[in-house]
Amino acid sequence: RKEVEQDPGPFNVPEGATVAFNCTYSNSASQSFFWYRQDCRKEPKLLMSVYSSGNEDGRFTAQLNRASQYISLLIRDSKLSDSATYLCAVRAVGGYALNFGKGTSLLVTP
Amino acid sequence: EADIYQTPRYLVIGTGKKITLECSQTMGHDKMYWYQQDPGMELHLIHYSYGVNSTEKGDLSSESTVSRIRTEHFPLTLESARPSHTSQYLCASSDPGAEQYFGPGTRLTVT
Numbered sequence: 001r002k003e004v005e006q007d008p009g010p011f012n013v014p015e016g017a018t019v020a021f022n023c024t025y026s027n028s029a030s031q032s033f034f035w036y037r038q039d040c041r042k043e044p045k046l047l048m049s050v051y052s053s054g055n056e057d058g059r060f061t062a063q064l065n066r067a068s069q070y071i072s073l074l075i076r077d078s079k080l081s082d083s084a085t086y087l088c089a090v091r092a093v094g095g096y097a098l099n100f101g102k103g104t105s106l107l108v109t110p
Numbered sequence: 111e112a113d114i115y116q117t118p119r120y121l122v123i124g125t126g127k128k129i130t131l132e133c134s135q136t137m138g139h140d141k142m143y144w145y146q147q148d149p150g151m152e153l154h155l156i157h158y159s160y161g162v163n164s165t166e167k168g169d170l171s172s173e174s175t176v177s178r179i180r181t182e183h184f185p186l187t188l189e190s191a192r193p194s195h196t197s198q199y200l201c202a203s204s205d206p207g208a209e210q211y212f213g214p215g216t217r218l219t220v221t
Contacts, residue, residue, distance in 0.1 A: 032208045043212040102152040
């Protein structure tokens with residue numbers, strides 16, 4: 001079983017829609033959680049860290065569910081520019097390296 | 111924006127050549143990483159370093175080697191490139207909060 005799993009999609013949504021992605025992780029002792037955005041043939045860029053209490057940054061909301069071992073990303077009022085692959089990343093206990101999921105592809109259409 | 115740089119951005123090279131991919135960061139981060147990513151696939155950690163003179167292999171076996179003589183510099187070397195090494199190589203560094211910042215990547219093609 002992979003340490004971090006994501007539904008690869010693609011998620012095709014119209015502009016203005018709300019879309020949510022989940023990401024599951026296998027190590028219950030994982031400590032830090034992140035969402036990254038990766039555009040085609042570009043490097044991943046940090047979108048937001050995920051805190052235990054949940055956090056919001058504009059149209060983006062991230063949540064952590066430790067009991068079920070998943071993190072989520074909600075995007076409200078989708079824009080065309082939100083089209084990208086969204087990677088979740090989990091830091092294992094005792095280290096600083098991150099385990100990345102394969103990513104979820106989002107396509108926002110006019 | 112993160113201050114992490116990689117050169118070259120693109121490299122096409124013949125089989126058997128020795129190559130070094132450069133990575134530098136100006137943020138003073140102790141921790142640096144190399145990932146390999148094929149198109150449409152996930153990132154695989156191949157090397158990491160937690161400070162000067164500290165290097166470790168990552169989860170994905172790699173024929174490359176790394177060195178960390180200076181905090182800001184973390185080069186990756188392939189002694190003899192092969193077509194199977196064709197991939198994108200991404201360098202990253204992290205702050206104490208473990209948030210990783212990536213360089214723009216080197217897209218390597220071995221013919």
